[in-house]
Amino acid sequence: MSDTARPDLIVPDVIVIGAGVVGLSAALVLQQRGKRVTVVDREGPAAGASAGNAGAFAFTDILPLASPGILRKAPKWLLDPLGPLSVPPSYALGIAPWMFRFWRACAPRRVAQSTAAQTALMDLSKAELEPFLHRAGVSSMLRKDGNLQVYEGEAEFRASLPGWQARADHGIAFRHMDAEEMAQIQPGLAPRFTHGTFTPGWYSVADPKVYTLELARRFAADGGVIERAGVTALRPAETGVEVVCADTTFRAAHVVVAAGAFSHRIARTVGERIPLETERGYNTTLPAGAFDLRTQITFGGHGFVVTRLSTGIRVGGAVELGGLDLPPNFARSRAMLKKAVSFLPGLDPQGGSEWMGFRPSLPDSLPVIDTARATQRVVYAFGHGHLGLTQSAGTARLVADLVEGRPLAIDLSPFSAQRF
Structure with a gap:
């Protein structure tokens, strides 16, 4: 059935495909600019990665996942099927072309280019965030509790310093700490963690699912x-x-593709071949009283974080490059929870709920924010990997500017759909 057979349906100016945090943020900005907007999603708002992420606005994470440091760690990680990075054997052949592109993106020159592009998008996203939250009526959900990255011994801490120097060069504030200083910010860490780095400018949201659902509610209340x-x-x-959908066809002057991993x-x-892969992320959300968590803790050597949400304590992260079709392997979330108990001896692991979601990732760690080659009426906004929530407000601004043909706040050539 087409929209021409539905006289009750008002043809929108823009259709946004995807009701995750990126799609709904773009829909709200377009709506605020006077556009009639319809959001289309196969499951509804906050059904994918936007529901189960760590809730961080990680503006200091300017370094791409594709980097020489990851290449050094990857062989050891890949030997552990429940470690920070894994590829199920049944998927290894299918992901080989993506892994080759990832390896090429780890070259120092390309890492420098990706870092510069990521930094520009981070700066824009941070500048756009609080005005966006204010317009959407959700400013009370923003937290500024900081982030503590912890290290097991001097060698691991020293290995992190080049990354911190890159952040310092960009003006990002942080403070290196010993165990005694860390205990003042976050009591209860196991003594194996001897060094840490605290980033006070780290933002987070009270709960990513509640936040995304509230964006959907506000969008609908304003006529979306x-x-x-x-x-x-x-x-x-x-x-x-x-x-075109299974049972109907919608039509609009412009379409925004923000459907995450799909x-x-x-x-x-429309003739585009974009090498998008799926980082399957796992977590366990424990009851709110499971631990006296005062800041988000990143266990970088083990690839996961522990986050305090309004709805509980979330233990999650890691990367499983396993595509869209394999069944979840919740042994991964249980392995992270077991580690978290040993890293935070006071953590109560009982009563948790497990989750797995798809993070849409491109080989160079940058999203696609661009118009389609076939028509400028189709705008892409996907592939943010771990940074969809972080970059949602900046991406929404760029999407709206692309739809309206306005001057762009940053150079979008590094985010081109044709760069591969």
Whole structure:
């Protein structure tokens, strides 16, 4: 059934495909600029990675995952099937082309380029965040509790220093600490952690799912429409774009593809081949009283974080490059929880709920923010990896500017859909 068979349906100016935090943020900004916007999602708001992330606005994370440091750690990590980085054997062949591109992106020159691009997007996203939260009426959900990265011994701490120097060069504030200083900020750490670095400018949100659902509520309250449908294809037309779903077809002057880990499948229907892969993230959310957590703690050597949310204590992270179709392996979340108990001896591991979600990731750690090659009426906004929440407000600003043909706040060439 097409939209022409539905006289009750008002044809929107923009259709946003994806009701995660990036899609809904873009929808709200477009709506605030006077556009009639419809959001289409196969499951509804906050059903994917936006529900289960660590809740951080990680503006200091300017270093790409694709880096020489990861290459040095990867062989050891890959030998542990429950470690910080894993590839299920049944998926190894399928992901080989992506891994080759990832390896190429680890070259020092390309890392420098990716870091500069990531920094520009981070700066824009941080500048846009609080005005966006204010307009959306959710400023009370923002927290500024900082982040503590901890290290097991002098060698691990020393290995982290080049990354901190890169942050210092950009003006990011932090403070290195010994065990006694760390205990003043976060009591209860195991004595194996001898060094740490505290970043006071680290922001977070009270709960990422509650936040995303509130964005959806505000969007709908201001006249936005949210349709639940699975998108199968895009069809550019002379005056717009048709969005083809299983049971209906929508039409709009512009379409924004912000469907997370499924975005590349939609982009393929307009001739785009974008090497998007899926980092499957795992976590366990414990009851709020499980530990006296005062700041987010990053256990970088083990690839996970522990975060205090309004709804509980979340232990999660790691990277499983396993695609969209393999069943979850919750042994990974249980392995992280077991480590967290040994790292935080007072942590109560009882009563938790497990989760797995898909992080959409590109080989060079940068998202795609661009118009389609086939038509400028299709705008891409996906592939943010671990940084979808962090970069949502900045991406929303850029998407709205692309739709309206306004001058762009940053150079988008590093985020081109054609860069691969």
